[in-house]
Amino acid sequence: MIRTPETEQEWSAYYQLRYEILRAPWGQAPGSEKTLDEAAHQHFAFFNDNAEILGVGRLDILDNKKAQIRFMAVAADQQGKGIGKALMHEIEAVCEANGYLQIMLHAREVALPFYKKLGYQYIEKSHLLFDEIQHHLMSKQL
Numbered sequence: 001m002i003r004t005p006e007t008e009q010e011w012s013a014y015y016q017l018r019y020e021i022l023r024a025p026w027g028q029a030p031g032s033e034k035t036l037d038e039a040a041h042q043h044f045a046f047f048n049d050n051a052e053i054l055g056v057g058r059l060d061i062l063d064n065k066k067a068q069i070r071f072m073a074v075a076a077d078q079q080g081k082g083i084g085k086a087l088m089h090e091i092e093a094v095c096e097a098n099g100y101l102q103i104m105l106h107a108r109e110v111a112l113p114f115y116k117k118l119g120y121q122y123i124e125k126s127h128l129l130f131d132e133i134q135h136h137l138m139s140k141q142l
């Protein structure tokens with residue numbers, strides 16, 4: 001099931017997964033997984049039948065036509081099982097239902113094939129995170 005975390009415990013698991021996958025491997029401090037404006041965005045968590053969070057993603061609305069997907073992460077031992085794809089499809093469905101026409105994202109180099117498979121077009125090389133993780137701008141018209 002994919003939905004927004006609700007309880008304090010769910011929110012903690014949500015950010016913990018984001019931290020473990022996207023920050024801890026690069027020696028970043030706990031807390032570095034959050035931005036100052038989390039409350040302004042939409043949050044998606046994939047729950048298994050035991051109510052554990054196995055995947056996460058955030059949707060930022062940029063303007064009345066355009067949205068951005070950020071912080072996509074699936075638990076290390078659950079990758080490659082369709083969880084990331086399910087999250088992306090749910091986020092895209094929400095965007096379509098709300099009339100957004102374009103989704104952009106900055107993909108880590110390792111995730112480029114994942115987003116390409118989901119129909120995202122390569123635009124250009126973007127930023128380098130923590131001096132080593134090359135990102136690439138990608139976009140999809142809905």
Ligand SMILES: CC(C)(COP(=O)(O)OP(=O)(O)OC[C@H]1O[C@@H](n2cnc3c(N)ncnc32)[C@H](O)[C@@H]1OP(=O)(O)O)[C@@H](O)C(=O)NCCC(=O)NCCS
Pocket residue numbers: 021022071072073074075078079080081082083084085086106107108110111113114117
């Ligand atoms: C990238 C990530 C979110 C993808 O989620 P996932 O659950 O592992 O991916 P899925 O199992 O849903 O894969 C969906 C499709 O993409 C393909 N795919 C996923 N990762 C791939 C890769 N690195 N290379 C090639 N294909 C890939 C899968 O084979 C699958 O193809 P199919 O639909 O034909 O079966 C996840 O692996 C992850 O968290 N990686 C580490 C953190 C990260 O890099 N996040 C992205 C930040 S921009």
